[in-house]
Amino acid sequence: GTPIRLVDYQVPAYLVGQVHLDVDLFDEHTRVNATLALRRHPDAPAGADCVLDGVGLTLEALSVDGEPLAEEAWRYDGEQLVLRGMPDTFTLATQVIIEPQRNTALEGLYVSRGMFCTQCEAEGFRRITFFPDRPDVLSRFSTTVRADKVRFPVLLSNGNPVARGEEGARHWVTWEDPFPKPCYLFALVAGDLACLEERYRTGSGREITLQIYAEERDLDKLDHAMASLKAAMAWDEQTYGLEYDLGIYMIVAVSHFNMGAMENKGLNIFNTACVLAHPKTTTDAGFQRVEAVVAHEYFHNWSGNRVTCRDWFQLSLKEGFTVFRDQSFSADMNSIAVKRVEDVDMLRTVQFPEDQGPMAHPVRPAEYQKIDNFYTVTIYEKGAELVRMQHGLLGPERFRAGTDLYFSRFDGQAVTTDDFVDCMAEAGGIDLTQFRRWYSQAGTPRLEASDTFADGEYRLTLRQSTPPTPGQPDKLPLMIPVKLALLGADGAALPLDADGNTETVLVLTEAEQTFAFAVPGTQAPVPSLLRGFSAPVELRYDFSPAQLHFLLAHDSDGYCRWDAAQRLYHAAVTRLLADPSAAEAEAAALRPALEQVLARAMDDPAEAALLLTLPGEVAIGDRLDVLEPDRIHAARGALQAELGRQLARQWWQAGQACLTPGPYRPSAADIGKRSLRHRALAYLAAAADERVASHLEALCRDADNMTDQLGALRLLVHYRLPGAAQALADFAARWHDEALVMDQWFAVQATVPGEQTLAQVRALLAHADFDWRVPNRVRGLLGSFANGNPTAFHAASGEGYRLYAEALARLDEVNPQIAARMAGACARLPRLPDARREALAAALRDVLSRSRSANLREMLERILA
Numbered sequence: 019g020t021p022i023r024l025v026d027y028q029v030p031a032y033l034v035g036q037v038h039l040d041v042d043l044f045d046e047h048t049r050v051n052a053t054l055a056l057r058r059h060p061d062a063p064a065g066a067d068c069v070l071d072g073v074g075l076t077l078e079a080l081s082v083d084g085e086p087l088a089e090e091a092w093r094y095d096g097e098q099l100v101l102r103g104m105p106d107t108f109t110l111a112t113q114v115i116i117e118p119q120r121n122t123a124l125e126g127l128y129v130s131r132g133m134f135c136t137q138c139e140a141e142g143f144r145r146i147t148f149f150p151d152r153p154d155v156l157s158r159f160s161t162t163v164r165a166d167k168v169r170f171p172v173l174l175s176n177g178n179p180v181a182r183g184e185e186g187a188r189h190w191v192t193w194e195d196p197f198p199k200p201c202y203l204f205a206l207v208a209g210d211l212a213c214l215e216e217r218y219r220t221g222s223g224r225e226i227t228l229q230i231y232a233e234e235r236d237l238d239k240l241d242h243a244m245a246s247l248k249a250a251m252a253w254d255e256q257t258y259g260l261e262y263d264l265g266i267y268m269i270v271a272v273s274h275f276n277m278g279a280m281e282n283k284g285l286n287i288f289n290t291a292c293v294l295a296h297p298k299t300t301t302d303a304g305f306q307r308v309e310a311v312v313a314h315e316y317f318h319n320w321s322g323n324r325v326t327c328r329d330w331f332q333l334s335l336k337e338g339f340t341v342f343r344d345q346s347f348s349a350d351m352n353s354i355a356v357k358r359v360e361d362v363d364m365l366r367t368v369q370f371p372e373d374q375g376p377m378a379h380p381v382r383p384a385e386y387q388k389i390d391n392f393y394t395v396t397i398y399e400k401g402a403e404l405v406r407m408q409h410g411l412l413g414p415e416r417f418r419a420g421t422d423l424y425f426s427r428f429d430g431q432a433v434t435t436d437d438f439v440d441c442m443a444e445a446g447g448i449d450l451t452q453f454r455r456w457y458s459q460a461g462t463p464r465l466e467a468s469d470t471f472a473d474g475e476y477r478l479t480l481r482q483s484t485p486p487t488p489g490q491p492d493k494l495p496l497m498i499p500v501k502l503a504l505l506g507a508d509g510a511a512l513p514l515d516a517d518g519n520t521e522t523v524l525v526l527t528e529a530e531q532t533f534a535f536a537v538p539g540t541q542a543p544v545p546s547l548l549r550g551f552s553a554p555v556e557l558r559y560d561f562s563p564a565q566l567h568f569l570l571a572h573d574s575d576g577y578c579r580w581d582a583a584q585r586l587y588h589a590a591v592t593r594l595l596a597d598p599s600a601a602e603a604e605a606a607a608l609r610p611a612l613e614q615v616l617a618r619a620m621d622d623p624a625e626a627a628l629l630l631t632l633p634g635e636v637a638i639g640d641r642l643d644v645l646e647p648d649r650i651h652a653a654r655g656a657l658q659a660e661l662g663r664q665l666a667r668q669w670w671q672a673g674q675a676c677l678t679p680g681p682y683r684p685s686a687a688d689i690g691k692r693s694l695r696h697r698a699l700a701y702l703a704a705a706a707d708e709r710v711a712s713h714l715e716a717l718c719r720d721a722d723n724m725t726d727q728l729g730a731l732r733l734l735v736h737y738r739l740p741g742a743a744q745a746l747a748d749f750a751a752r753w754h755d756e757a758l759v760m761d762q763w764f765a766v767q768a769t770v771p772g773e774q775t776l777a778q779v780r781a782l783l784a785h786a787d788f789d790w791r792v793p794n795r796v797r798g799l800l801g802s803f804a805n806g807n808p809t810a811f812h813a814a815s816g817e818g819y820r821l822y823a824e825a826l827a828r829l830d831e832v833n834p835q836i837a838a839r840m841a842g843a844c845a846r847l848p849r850l851p852d853a854r855r856e857a858l859a860a861a862l863r864d865v866l867s868r869s870r871s872a873n874l875r876e877m878l879e880r881i882l883a
C-alpha cells in the first residue's frame with residue numbers, strides 16, 4: 019500500500035465548530051443524522067475541496083445549508099466524501115445507515131453482549147458518520163441517543179446530559195460536551211447496565227459524580243476500579259496540579275474490546291479485563307493492571323484530551339507521557355523500586371526486540387500505512403522512557419515547570435512532540451536539540467563501557483552506537499544520561515565530588531567519551547552503571563562474576579541489583595547450553611547469591627521475588643545468535659530444577675513465611691508475599707519436590723483467591739505434576755461462567771512447553787468456549803501460545819507456524835486490528851535459523867496472498883521484507 023508520511027502533513031481544508039449527532043439505534047441497523055458547522059481553515063488554499071472521511075456508510079440524505087446538493091458537487095467512493103465548490107462557512111447535514119450488529123472489527127459503533135458501544139481511536143469515527151476524521155479538527159459535540167427504553171435503559175455519550183424524553187416504546191437522551199475535542203474521543207453507549215456511583219471532591223472543592231457501568235452480574239467487581247479512580251484523581255492534583263474538568267466521569271466495562279481501554283472525554287470505555295476486579299476471579303496482576311489502566315485513562319483527560327495530538331505521528335505525545343504518568347502513579351501507590359524493575363523488564367523483553375527487528379520504528383514514526391499498527395511498545399513504553407529521561411535531566415521541580423508550561427500554552431490545541439520538548443527545554447533552561455533525535459531515530463542504542471583504575475584515578479569510557487533499522491541505515495549519536503555510582507570495598511558508594519555526592523549523571527553526547535574520578539585507596543571501585551535504568555539502552559560491560567555478586571549484595575539501586583542477578587542467570591544458562599551436564603555445578607555456584615537474597619527476603623518480598631526470577635525462555639533466545647528453543651528450555655529448566663532441589667528447605671521456608679492470613683487484600687505488601695511464595699513453589703515444582711504436587715492441588719482447590727488458584731494450576735499443568743488434568747477440569751467446571759477467568763484457563767494450556775501442545779491448541783481452537791470475535795479470548799489462546807510458548811510455536815516440524823498462520827488468516831476476516839496485532843508475534847522471523855525461517859516465511863506468504871485487510875498486509879509485508 020501507499021504510506022502516509024509525516025513530511026506531507028497539511029492543515030485540513032475545513033474545520034468543524036459545532037457538531038450535532040442524532041443516533042437512532044434499531045435491531046437491524048442504526049440511523050445517524052449529523053449536522054456539522056464547517057468553516058474553511060484560515061491557512062488552507064482557497065478553493066480546496068471539503069473532504070470528509072466515511073467508511074462503509076449508506077448515504078440516505080445530504081444537504082448544504084438546508085438545500086439538497088447537486089449531483090456534480092459531491093462524490094463518495096466508500097471511503098471519502100468530497101464536496102466541491104463549497105463556501106467558506108456552511109452547514110452540512112447527512113443521514114446515513116450503519117450496521118453495528120454486523121461489526122466484528124470492533125471499530126466505530128458495534129454491539130458487545132447486547133450493548134451498543136463505540137471505539138473511535140484512531141479512525142473509527144468515520145465508520146459512524148461523515149467527518150474530517152483527524153485529531154487536529156476539534157469540535158464541540160452534542161449527541162442525541164435513541165433506543166428501545168426497556169432493552170436500553172442507559173443511554174450515554176460525552177459530557178453532561180442536558181435533555182431526555184420518551185416516544186412510545188423508545189426514549190432518548192441528549193448529551194453536550196462543552197470541551198472541543200477531536201472525533202477519536204467521541205463515545206456512545208446504550209445498554210441495560212448496572213452502575214456503581216460515588217462522589218469525589220476536588221482540591222478546589224468541586225464535587226464530581228463518578229459512575230462505573232457494567233453488566234448486573236459484575237456489579238460486585240467495581241470497587242477496586244472506583245478506589246483506583248479516586249486515587250488517580252487525587253494524585254494528579256498533587257503531582258501535576260491538574261483537576262478534573264466536568265461534573266461527571268463515567269467508565270463502562272465492555273467484553274469485546276480491541277484495546278485495554280479508551281479515554282473518551284468524560285466517558286471512558288474499558289475492556290472488562292482492565293476494570294473488573296474481585297479477589298475470587300482476579301489475580302494480583304489483574305488488580306494492579308486495573309489500578310494502572312484506570313489511572314492511565316484518567317490522566318489522558320489532560321495529557322491527550324485537553325492537549326491532543328496534531329496528527330497520528332505524534333501518538334507518543336499523549337501515550338508516552340501518559341504511560342510515564344501512570345508508571346509514576348503505580349510506583350507511588352506500591353513500590354518505586356519494584357515498579358521500575360517490572361517496567362524495565364517489560365521494555366527489555368518486549369520493546370528491545372521490536373526495536374531490533376523488522377517492525378522497528380521511531381517513537382515519532384515518519385510513515386505508516388495503518389495507524390492501528392503503531393499502538394506499539396515503542397510508542398508507549400519507549401516513549402515513556404523519553405519523558406522519563408527528560409524528567410531526569412530537568413529534575414522534578416523544573417520538569418513540573420515544563421509540564422505546567424505545556425498544559426497552559428497548549429490547552430485546547432492539537433500539538434506535536436516537538437512542542438512538548440520545547441516546553442521542557444524552555445522551563446528547564448537546557449538545550450535539548452540533540453535529545454530530539456531520540457524521537458526520530460529508531461533502534462536500541464548500544465552503550466559499551468570500559469574502565470581503568472590507576473594512581474587514584476578511575477576512568478570510565480562510554481561508547482555509543484545504534485545498529486541500523488529498516489529505512490535508517492546510519493545513526494547519529496544521542497544524548498544519553500548515564501547515572502553512576504562507584505562502590506568501594508565495603509559496598510558503600512564513594513563520594514564523587516568535593517560536595518560528597520555519591521551519585522552523578524554523566525551526559526554522553528559524543529560517540530565516545532571518557533570520564534575521570536579521583537578515588538582514594540588502591541582498590542578499583544565497582545561501577546554501578548545506568549542506575550535506575552537512566553536511559554533505554556543495552557549496556558555492555560564486562561562484569562566479572564565477583565563484581566555481579568558484589569552488586570547484588572551491596573548496590574543500593576534496585577534496578578542495578580536486579581540487573582546483576584539477571585546477568586548472573588544469563589551467564590549460567592549460556593554455559594549450560596554448551597554443557598548441559600553442568601546444571602548441578604552452575605546451581606551450586608549461584609547458590610550463595612540466592613541464599614543471601616532469601617535470607618533478607620522478608621524485608622521486601624516483592625523485590626526478592628524479582629531477584630529470584632530466572633530470565634524467560636524468550637528473553638534467553640533473544641540473546642543468542644541462533645534460536646534453539648528446545649535446548650534453551652532444557653538448559654533453563656535444568657538450572658531451575660537444580661536450584662529447586664538444592665535450596666528446597668529454603669523455598670519451603672520462604673513459602674511458609676509469606677502466608678497472608680486473613681481475607682485477600684490487593685495491598686503491595688500482600689501481593690509481594692504471594693509473589694515470592696509462588697516463586698518458591700515454581701522452583702519446587704521444577705524440582706518435582708515430592709510434597710509440591712499435593713500442596714499445589716490443595717492450593718488450587720481451596721484458596722479463596724484467584725492469584726493462588728491460578729498460580730497453583732499453572733505450575734501443576736506446566737510441570738505435568740500428578741493431579742494436573744483433574745485440576746484443569748475442576749477449574750473449568752467452577753469458572754466457566756467467568757469469561758476473564760476462562761481466558762486464563764486457555765492461556766495456561768496454550769503455554770505448556772513442548773511440541774505436543776500443538777494438538778492441544780488445535781483442540782482449544784475448536785472448544786465450544788473459544789470465540790474468534792472476542793479479542794480477550796483470542797489473546798488468551800493464540801497470543802499466549804505464540805508469545806509465551808517458544809518450544810511449541812517454533813517446533814522444528816513447522817507445525818506451530820502453520821497453525822498460527824491459519825489462525826491469522828481466519829482472524830483477519832473477523833477483526834483485522836487483532837489479526838495484525840497477533841502477527842507481531844512473528845517479527846522474530848529474520849533471526850530464525852534457516853529451516854525455521856523458511857517454514858515461517860512460507861506460512862506467512864500464504865496468509866499474505868489471501869489477506870484482505872490493509873492492517874494485516876502491512877504487518878506481513880514488513881516482517882517478510
Ligand code: DPP
Pocket residue numbers: 139277278279280281314315318337
Ligand atoms: N485507549 C488507548 C490508551 O489509552 C489508546 N488511547 O492507550
Ligand code: ZN
Pocket residue numbers: 314318336337340
Ligand atoms: Zn493511552
